[in-house]
Amino acid sequence: MAFIRKWTRQNICESREGIEAFKMSDKIINMSLNAVCPYFTMFPLKFPYSILSHHANPGDWIIDPFCGRGTTNYAGRLLGLPSIGIDSSPVAVASSEAKLANVAPDAIIEAAEQILSEVKIAQDVPTGEFWDWAFDPSVLNTICRLREGLMRSCLLDSHKALRAILMGALHGPRGKIRQSYFSNQCQRTYAPKPRYAVKFWKSRELQPAFVDVLEIIGNRAHRYYQQLLPSCGGYILHGDSRAQETYLHLSDGPKIKWVLTSPPYYGMCTxxxxxWLRLWFVGGPSNVEYSTNGQLEHSSVAGFSDQLRKVWKNVGTICRPDARMIIRFGGINVRNVAPMTVLKESLKNSGWKIQTLKSAGFASEGRRQAVHFSKSSNNALEEYDVWAKWEG
Ligand SMILES: C[S@@+](CC[C@H](N)C(=O)[O-])C[C@H]1O[C@@H](n2cnc3c(N)ncnc32)[C@H](O)[C@@H]1O
Known part of the structure; x- marks a missing residue:
């Protein structure tokens, strides 16, 4: 489907759900659960995993103040290390929470059945041309019943896992034999923009198919939660990492040794x-809102660096004296700014001192999604890994 981006997307390499494992030394690292819900601009699991597996000690705490889909948290979990994630997007938070959930597939399926037995009639079913074309009516009804049940309460791990599974299955390509998404033909990573999507479906006479929601949940629950993973401490916070309040109750907790993160690149504000469709599922509006609620602002380089500096200072307040911060950062070519100028500026007077700065390659390398979306490797800008130490 041609919802092609005009600009380069941040470094991504394992967005295709088919790629489920990578090899580190002799060990196969299972990354099925990391793909529970598509997200964009995440870094490859191998990036935080290899840093932590080489440098972290048992009991070290990790934080990612821009946790996105929780790649850092998942890497920590695979190594039995506790972690905190912060993100201002409810979709990111819901996806990251599922990475820390300790649950077996059957409990997820039971949770779905339980909600459907309690919420017999959906109170809030969105209407309009987009919704008529996007989902078969009875499928939409079941999705809405599950949505309402999860909006009432989503504290149990089985519910957190179910929520991420449903978000992941909400929209994506139609299968030739077996269906694994609820929607009419869509991209899985980006939500369809209603006007374009309806035009696309109408012009191809693509009616939404009936799919068995519970069967899709069951298949996905087994795919993502079959393997028992180490349980580790940690949690995900829905909050603005620029705001001091977000860290208030963290100051009494364990001190952080590793800050591993990738903030939005300058200009990446959507x-x-x-x-928007996954945002609707976790309680947002049933239409696209061009809001930047809680997101970094991208109006000037100086303003952007100032906001990042606030985040670096904030995380410093909950770090150990020997803490290390590793930031992966790059740029998009629609903003003609050298990424390292932005990042170095943000680290000035932040309490963090740069130790090393290394190229992480180009976003066009490998299977990164930059290529997938931009269709032109010329759009890819070089990415960097910056290591800094906390000097307070
Ligand atoms: C590049 S993505 C992080 C991806 C992550 N490394 C992963 O692998 O999934 C940046 C994230 O920063 C979040 N974000 C933007 N502004 C924020 C803010 N002020 N506070 C917290 N999170 C923010 C976005 O919602 C987005 O999920």
Whole structure:
């Protein structure tokens, strides 16, 4: 489907759900659960995993103040390390929470059945041309019943896992034999923009198919939660990492040794509208809102660096004296700014001192989604990994 981006997307390499494992030394690292819900601009699991597996000690705490879909948290979990994630997007939070859930597939399926037995009639079913074309009516009804049940309460791990599974299955390509998404033909990573999507479906006479929601949940529950993973401490916070209040109750907790993160690249400000359908599922509006609620502002380089500096200072307040911060950062070619100028500026007077700065390659390399979306490797800008130490 031709919802092609005009600009380069941040470094991504394992967005295709088919790629489920990578090899580190002799060990196969299972990354099925990391793909529970598509997200964009995440870094490859191998990036945080290899840093932590080489440098972290048992009991070290990790934080990612821009956790996105929780790649850092998942890497920590695979190594039995506790972690905290912060993100201002409810979709990111819901996806990251599922990475820490300790649950077996059957409990997820039971949770779905239980909700459907309790919420017999959906109170809030969105209407309009987009919804008529996007989902078969009875499928939409079942999705809405599950949505309402999860909006009432989503504290149990089985519910957190179910929510991420449903978000992941909400929209995506139609299968030739077996269906694994609820929607009419769509991209899985980006939410369809209603006007274009309806035009696309109408012009191809693509009616939404009936799919068995519970069967899709069951298949996905087994795919993502079959393997028992180490349980580790940690949690995900829905909040603005620029705001001191977000860290208030963290100051009494364990001190952080590793800050591993990738902030939005300068100019990348469409996290919420690009995920509007999954945002609706976790309680947002049933239309695209071009809001930047809680997201970094991208109006000037100086302003952007100032906001990042606030985040670096904030995380410093909950770090150990020997803490290390590793930031992956790059740029998009629609903003003609050298990424390292932005990042270095943000680290000035932040309490963090740069130790090393290394190229992480180009976003066009490998299977990164930059290529998938931009269709032109010329759009890819070089990415960097910056290591800094906390000096307070
Ligand atoms: C590049 S993505 C992080 C991806 C992550 N490394 C992963 O692998 O999934 C940046 C994230 O920053 C979040 N974000 C933007 N502004 C924020 C803010 N002020 N506070 C917290 N999170 C923010 C966005 O919602 C987005 O999920």
């Amino acid at each position: 996290y919420l509208p690009d995920q």
